[in-house]
Amino acid sequence: MTLTFEEAGEQQRWYAVDDGVMGGESHSTFSVSDEVGRFHGDVSLDNGGGFASVRREPNGFEPTLTDAKGIALTVQGDGRTYQLRLKSTSLGDASAYRVKFTPSQDRFETLHFPWHAFEAVRRGTVLNDAPPLKPSDLTQVGFLIADRAAGPFCLRVASLKPLN
Template identity: 30%
Template sequence: MSKFILLLILIQTSMQEKMTIFDFSQETSSSGWYVVNDGVMGGLSKGQFSRENDMAVFKGDVSTDNNGGFTMIQNQFETIKTNKFKAFTIRLKGDGKDYQFRVRSDKNQQHSYVYQFSTTGEWQEISVPFSSLAPRFRGRSLEMPNFDGAKIEEIAFLIGNKKKESFKLLLDRVSVE
């Protein structure tokens, strides 16, 4: 009997839990998000964030005029410890374009940890291993380790494909597992 209990304990401790960070079917998950357009650098891109049909919607137009070319939504929050987990899982529906998923372990740090992904136009579940989030600052790679997964204080989604384009990204949920 004790071998059985020990086996159960080992199985339970080795199983990864899943924690939902944002579930956009819940209205509360939509608060705190804000748009950062390239206007901070003189650009003319216009992104919008809204909640429609229990989904978060990030849409707009990217412009390369005036040396622009990106728009982003982000959310800063109190520290969430993620050291028990190995990856982010994002359920989304894109428009066939490329996007970046970005995190910061400290909302005051200058750099973000970035993972670029492509969308298919269908609903997808994107898995982002912590070890795949590379440090970047203003589009440049940094000579430092990838995301260690200990904690997060900011999540963002960015589009900036170096071309003029309209876009629409639907977000269902963001979790860690």
């Protein structure tokens, strides 16, 4: 699974799941230009909101991730903290494995996340009794921002690759 943004149809594979599902007013989108993906939008704390997310199905990523030691993510940030989220058949529908990161604002950097760095969460609460992450069970990959700060955000993503 090497996810890059050179393919013309990549932008259409991503979809937003924002706090509007619970009455919030945040909004986000995922766009692709110049071979870089951009998770961007605006977080609102109004009406009990405060998160925005995008996700996509892995579409055949699992076989190559099964042998990987984790994920290498090449990103550039805006000073805010994001989450890389992995949905899995091992967890319930409202749960995911996450790792938090605050990437450099000045340049793209590659962050390395071994599988053990991911924690299982359900609506922001850590699930201490969850099974360990199994790459073969992944059903979605995505990004989320929920840093309790209102305002615009933009995470630039150059690639997501297996960590060997």
